[in-house]
Amino acid sequence: MIPRYTRPETGKIFEPQNKFQIWLEIEAYAAEAMEQLGTIPAGVAKAVWERGKFDIARIDEIEREVKHDVIAFLTNLGEHIGSESRFVHQGMTSSDVGDTAFSVQLTQSADALLGGVDALLAALKKRALENQNTICIGRSHGIHAEPTTFGLKLLGHYNAFARAYRRLEAAREEVRICKLSGAVGNYANLPPSVENYVADKLGLVPETVATQVIPRDRHAFFFAVLGIIASSLENLAIEIRHLQRTEVREAEEFFSPGQKGSSAMPHKRNPILSENVTGLARVVRAAVTPALENVALWHERDISHSAVERTLLADAVIALDFALNRMAGIIDKLLIYPDTMKKNLNLTRGLYASQRVMLALTQKGVLREDAYRLVQANAMQVWEQGKNFLELLAADAQVTKHLSKQELTDLASPESYLKQIPDMFKRALG
Numbered sequence: 001m002i003p004r005y006t007r008p009e010t011g012k013i014f015e016p017q018n019k020f021q022i023w024l025e026i027e028a029y030a031a032e033a034m035e036q037l038g039t040i041p042a043g044v045a046k047a048v049w050e051r052g053k054f055d056i057a058r059i060d061e062i063e064r065e066v067k068h069d070v071i072a073f074l075t076n077l078g079e080h081i082g083s084e085s086r087f088v089h090q091g092m093t094s095s096d097v098g099d100t101a102f103s104v105q106l107t108q109s110a111d112a113l114l115g116g117v118d119a120l121l122a123a124l125k126k127r128a129l130e131n132q133n134t135i136c137i138g139r140s141h142g143i144h145a146e147p148t149t150f151g152l153k154l155l156g157h158y159n160a161f162a163r164a165y166r167r168l169e170a171a172r173e174e175v176r177i178c179k180l181s182g183a184v185g186n187y188a189n190l191p192p193s194v195e196n197y198v199a200d201k202l203g204l205v206p207e208t209v210a211t212q213v214i215p216r217d218r219h220a221f222f223f224a225v226l227g228i229i230a231s232s233l234e235n236l237a238i239e240i241r242h243l244q245r246t247e248v249r250e251a252e253e254f255f256s257p258g259q260k261g262s263s264a265m266p267h268k269r270n271p272i273l274s275e276n277v278t279g280l281a282r283v284v285r286a287a288v289t290p291a292l293e294n295v296a297l298w299h300e301r302d303i304s305h306s307a308v309e310r311t312l313l314a315d316a317v318i319a320l321d322f323a324l325n326r327m328a329g330i331i332d333k334l335l336i337y338p339d340t341m342k343k344n345l346n347l348t349r350g351l352y353a354s355q356r357v358m359l360a361l362t363q364k365g366v367l368r369e370d371a372y373r374l375v376q377a378n379a380m381q382v383w384e385q386g387k388n389f390l391e392l393l394a395a396d397a398q399v400t401k402h403l404s405k406q407e408l409t410d411l412a413s414p415e416s417y418l419k420q421i422p423d424m425f426k427r428a429l430g
Helices: 006-014 016-037 044-051 056-067 067-080 082-087 094-130 150-175 194-201 217-244 271-287 288-293 306-310 311-335 338-345 352-363 369-386 389-394 405-411 422-427
Strands: 133-142 143-149
Touching: 006 016, 006 094, 006 311, 016 044, 016 056, 016 067, 016 094, 016 194, 044 067, 044 082, 044 094, 056 067, 067 082, 067 094, 094 150, 094 194, 094 288, 094 311, 094 422, 133 338, 143 150, 143 352, 150 217, 150 422, 217 271, 217 288, 217 311, 271 311, 288 306, 288 311, 306 311, 352 369, 352 389, 352 405, 369 389
Parallel strands: none
Antiparallel strands: 133 143
């Protein structure tokens, strides 16, 4: 991922320095376990910890010759350790190191992403509570429907990310796997106790049954969860983008002093951050299908999964981390315009009350189909002639023989639509 969309603390997870450091720790812990078993001499682990160093440029140089990254790493490690290096990596295969390290990296990634979701949850909860009673029009198909509150809008997104948090916790557990079972996963040259020891030291869980690799359905689940979170981010971003349109302008991204919106038009204030989140969501979701395709490998393994995991999957983590933190900032500073919301609520001159009037007529004994036809006939005049809905209803004898003018006024009261919202907040925030 390019630096523009990389938070440094998360980008470091996939840098060579972190990867090779994890490789070093895996080899050192494995040596400790093997020393305890007596399969290698005492002092090997100490040599790895004390003299075990690596030089990334040197590893790259060796790899250009041997065409194998783990061998290049071990060769460079041996150059620093000395004679004890012959006992390093005993009974292990490359995937024992690479897959276990990838598990550590994904666990670190999950922790970073959980922090991002948590920050977004905090921002959404705060702004939802602030706007619990801020009346606005709800829309379906982009068309005015019935009154709601801006706080309830945000509360729905809060709950989406509360679900995202739980899914991400499950995904973290799914990839928190250690695999040190050898060339085809049968522990032929390394007993399970070594794997158990290393897993405990790294905060991982031993794989139940592996081939030469950790089964990739685990990773597929992880990245599918990331894809869902990205879609929830885009859902929220689209809401903000629509509300910021000039014709609506019920909410707006914060526009900082000195900020410029267009090289051509000085007046512009664009929802660029939300648009950016929408684009990053596409990057994250683009990784889901390749992660699913990585599940199908030849026999005990092939390396068709490798390039995907070294590039696209790492980018997906970094992009989602950036998008989560960006969205938390958008929500925290979001400009909200209650007066415009009230103005927009009245644009359709009372049409939002159509369902309530229809239901009230049924309560007075009118058949539902007749009530629907009666209300719709008046509603169409509002759309086509720009008349006031309540005035039309009050002048319709078929309506007024069942409903008084005061009853019609009460039915159209925006506040009357909001009586359940306090309980919804209690249910959602618990």
